[in-house]
Structure formats: structure tokens, C-alpha cells
Amino acid sequence: MSVSWVIADGASISYWFDSWTYLTKASQTTPDNTTRKYSLQMANHIGISQVILAGTVKWEFRFIWKLKIPPTVRVFGYLLLHGRLLTHDVMINRGLSCDTQCEVCHQCPLETAKHLFFQCGHARQVWRLLSSMLGFNLLQTGDTVQAIVSNSGRACQRRIPRSQWGTLFFAVCWFIWRNRNRKKFDGIESDPHWIAHQSIKESKLWRKFC
Structure with missing residues (x-):
């Protein structure tokens, strides 16, 4: 049986450390020398909703x-x-x-x-x-x-x-x-x-x- 998440507003899903895509965690795929919008110290507290809102212009x-x-x-x-x-x-x-x-x-x-x-x-x-x-x-x-x-x-x-x-x-x-x-x-x-x-x-x- 497969288990999936419903993101909804994304407030409870971590952008960096949760495997919310079928690939892997963003923290594992983003190069260390890449400029990130949020520091890793804050990553545990950043939800998908915040990332989406930050990119509202493109959406x-x-x-x-x-x-x-x-x-x-x-x-x-x-x-x-x-x-x-x-x-x-x-x-x-x-x-x-x-x-x-x-x-x-x-x-x-x-x-x-x-x-x-x-x-x-x-x-x-x-x-x-x-x-x-x-x-x-x-x-x-x-x-x-x-x-x-x-x-x-x-x-x-x-x-x-x-x-x-x-x-x-x-x-x-x-x-x-x-x-x-x-x-x-x-x-x-x-x-x-x-x-x-x-x-x-x-x-x-x-x-x-x-």
C-alpha cells in the first residue's frame, strides 16, 4: 500500500527536509554553492506554502x-x-x-x-x-x-x-x-x-x- 501526502496549504511540510516529490529531498539535490532563498538553519521551519507564496509572481x-x-x-x-x-x-x-x-x-x-x-x-x-x-x-x-x-x-x-x-x-x-x-x-x-x-x-x- 502506498502512502501519499495532501499538501493543502503546505504549512506542515518542510521544503528542504521532507521528501514531498518522487525524487528526493531538496536539501540533497541543491548544490552547496547555490544561493538559497532561505538558510539551512531556517529550513526546518519553512513550509511549502511559504515557498509557493515567495514565488507567487511566477505562479x-x-x-x-x-x-x-x-x-x-x-x-x-x-x-x-x-x-x-x-x-x-x-x-x-x-x-x-x-x-x-x-x-x-x-x-x-x-x-x-x-x-x-x-x-x-x-x-x-x-x-x-x-x-x-x-x-x-x-x-x-x-x-x-x-x-x-x-x-x-x-x-x-x-x-x-x-x-x-x-x-x-x-x-x-x-x-x-x-x-x-x-x-x-x-x-x-x-x-x-x-x-x-x-x-x-x-x-x-x-x-x-x-
């Missing part, structure tokens, strides 16, 4: 797999939300040689996803145009990319359905990313007005056909 974004967007854009959104999109800071962290400054404005000394999509002058103009066209602010502030996306989604949910907001939001990010790459590799930059209008146009088509 919250599972909705991206349900959005009516093309598979390529879905993967792009996943990489963006998990800090794996190949902006210059990520490339440098992976030991790749590249320029550091923003490919679009050439003013920010280190291109990050937060800067490229939300702080760069070109991107900010796109968001302002969209907010003006829609009649409400599509973009909110936040300390991280994940926080910006989360705050923006909550702020817009009274205006449009979350699925519709998500499709439009990632359409905008997708065209900002494409513009960045076109400028980097082809020396061609798209006008912010074009990106704003194209984002709305494409998001409508995605919702209809994806």
Missing part, C-alpha cells in the same frame, strides 16, 4: 498559456516574464560578448528587459500613444518586469477582460522586441505610432484566429 503568470496569441509570442512572453529573454544583461550574465547599451535609444548603459520594454524613450512613447487611443492607462509601474505586468493587469481588469488585456499587452511587447531586433541587425527603426496601431490590429486578429 501568477500561468495565464499566458491560455491567451489567444501565436505560439512564438507565447514563448516570447514566457521568456520575458522569467528573465530569460536575450537582452544584453542576460547575455552578459551567460558569458556572451555583446554591447551593453540599449539598442534602441543608445542612452541606457545596460540594456535590460525592464528598460527596453517600459523605460526606453521609444517604448514609453508607444505606451503613451496606446493609452491615449484606448482612453485608459495600459501600463503601470513596478520594480521588476513581473511586477509591472501584474500591476498593469490588475489596473486594467475593470476596463477590459483580462484575456483581452493580456493579448494586447504581449502584442505591444512583441512589436517593441521586433523593433529592437530590426534596429540592431538591419538598422531600421519603426515609428512608435506604427507600433501602437499594429499592436491593436494584430491583437484583434490573434483573438479571432488563435
